[in-house]
Amino acid sequence: MGELKNTEKLSEFIILVNEKTNRIDANVVYEKVGKNYVGVYFGYEGGGISSDGFFFLDSKFKGVVTKDETDIPSEYTEKLYELQRIRAEFSDWEVNDDGSQASHYAMQYKPDNEGLIPLFDHSDDDNDNWEYSSKNWDSRVWNSLYEQWSLIV
Numbered sequence: 001m002g003e004l005k006n007t008e009k010l011s012e013f014i015i016l017v018n019e020k021t022n023r024i025d026a027n028v029v030y031e032k033v034g035k036n037y038v039g040v041y042f043g044y045e046g047g048g049i050s051s052d053g054f055f056f057l058d059s060k061f062k063g064v065v066t067k068d069e070t071d072i073p074s075e076y077t078e079k080l081y082e083l084q085r086i087r088a089e090f091s092d093w094e095v096n097d098d099g100s101q102a103s104h105y106a107m108q109y110k111p112d113n114e115g116l117i118p119l120f121d122h123s124d125d126d127n128d129n130w131e132y133s134s135k136n137w138d139s140r141v142w143n144s145l146y147e148q149w150s151l152i153v
Contacts, residue, residue: 011086014133014142015106016043022092022102024050025129029087030141031079035059037141038076040083041149042091042099050100052087053149054080061140065148 016026023044030039037057045051056072057063064071069080090106091099109132 012134016131017102019128040087061144
């Protein structure tokens with residue numbers, strides 16, 4: 001456990017889901033390409049709005065977080081689309097066409113929270129959220145995204 005199932009590459013990911021509604025609060029999938037980090041994100045921004053986009057970070061975790069993949073160096077375009085397809089597996093598009101509901105694929109990670117060091121403090125949310133991250137998830141990626149992404153968790 002700890003790696004994406006149904007994928008040939010070992011992409012890193014994190015998912016945070018509201019226990020009561022199965023709404024995806026945050027989902028990020030990335031791969032390290034050379035010294036850089038290339039990925040996609042999806043999450044709840046408040047007011048019933050979910051948002052998705054792309055990112056490119058260098059080895060110092062500085063870079064671009066954008067809704068337009070053309071803002072990312074073009075040599076990473078195909079990788080972004082590949083990661084976007086992987087990220088979409090976490091969403092149930094039949095329940096809600098904006099992809100905000102966690103799919104059965106996403107829910108398979110729910111029982112595997114043992115040993116996880118949570119990225120978020122859930123102490124005041126009555127355990128309404130659960131999260132799971134892949135084995136080699138780098139929290140510095142999250143920290144870089146969070147500075148530029150208006151996510152509500």
